[in-house]
Amino acid sequence: MSLLMAFLVGGGLCLIGQLVMDLTKPGVSPGHILVGYITIGALLSAFGLYQPLVDIGGAGATVPLSGFGHSLAQGAIKEVAEKGWLGAFTGGISATAGGITAAIVFGYLAAVLFDPKD
Amino acid sequence: MGKNPEELLKTAEQEEYHHLVNRMKPKPPLAQNCMWAFVVGGLICVVGQIIMEYFISLGYSRQDAVSLESTSMIFLGALFTGLGIYDNLGAKAGAGSVVPITGFANAIVAPAMEFKREGYIFGVGAKMFSIAGPTLLFGFTASVLIGLAKLIMLYL
Numbered sequence: 001m002s003l004l005m006a007f008l009v010g011g012g013l014c015l016i017g018q019l020v021m022d023l024t025k026p027g028v029s030p031g032h033i034l035v036g037y038i039t040i041g042a043l044l045s046a047f048g049l050y051q052p053l054v055d056i057g058g059a060g061a062t063v064p065l066s067g068f069g070h071s072l073a074q075g076a077i078k079e080v081a082e083k084g085w086l087g088a089f090t091g092g093i094s095a096t097a098g099g100i101t102a103a104i105v106f107g108y109l110a111a112v113l114f115d116p117k118d
Numbered sequence: 119m120g121k122n123p124e125e126l127l128k129t130a131e132q133e134e135y136h137h138l139v140n141r142m143k144p145k146p147p148l149a150q151n152c153m154w155a156f157v158v159g160g161l162i163c164v165v166g167q168i169i170m171e172y173f174i175s176l177g178y179s180r181q182d183a184v185s186l187e188s189t190s191m192i193f194l195g196a197l198f199t200g201l202g203i204y205d206n207l208g209a210k211a212g213a214g215s216v217v218p219i220t221g222f223a224n225a226i227v228a229p230a231m232e233f234k235r236e237g238y239i240f241g242v243g244a245k246m247f248s249i250a251g252p253t254l255l256f257g258f259t260a261s262v263l264i265g266l267a268k269l270i271m272l273y274l
Contacts, residue, residue, distance in 0.1 A: 014159025
């Protein structure tokens with residue numbers, strides 16, 4: 001059941017992205033989609049609108065980049081309550097440190113080890 | 119400088135040709151693109167769900183399991199981009215391969231690989247951030263602003 005919900009919620013979030021890419025002129029680039037998803041995910045999360053999606057969809061809501069924005073926002077909110085203004089600067093990145101470091105390290109390693117195919 | 123009749127005719131022919139091309143060009147099959155994005159994006163999330171539930175079964179907290187799931191998906195995205203599989207998938211899946219966090223890894227590895235000849239520090243090391251940089255910039259900025267808004271609300 002949780003797998004089905006992950007499929008439906010995750011697929012739905014990707015479908016919205018596809019609609020945005022196909023129905024805008026000039027077409028929105030994949031880069032814009034990534035920037036848009038992380039930012040909108042963080043904003044939805046700040047207003048308490050993203051957590052319900054995570055409760056329903058599990059990884060279907062955390063795997064899309066909007067889920068990364070959700071982690072950033074929730075990290076900042078949590079640490080502000082504990083540490084005051086310092087938390088606004090440390091909370092988001094501490095909550096996502098694993099993913100960000102993995103992206104930089106694995107990304108660099110893959111780019112060094114593999115050559116582009118054509 | 120007036121245009122001579124020959125040039126005017128040429129321009130008219132070009133316009134007509136462009137018109138014809140636009141009419142004959144196949145329309146982007148929106149429904150088909152959306153179906154591919156939905157199915158591929160959904161399946162990538164199912165892989166993430168399986169990984170997350172595996173880590174929960176090992177005794178990790180839900181929050182740590184989500185971090186481990188993100189880290190694993192980024193690893194897989196980088197690996198399959200390196201192997202040349204992810205971009206083939208992306209040609210069909212569109213946003214289904216962009217929106218998941220594997221697409222973020224792809225956006226790091228794909229441009230970085232192309233710039234090896236400019237060196238491993240300022241070629242690969244700089245180009246890997248051409249899309250990831252703006253993404254992290256907006257994500258971090260949003261999180262700081264949200265944190266400060268929360269701080270203001272705590273003092274009200």
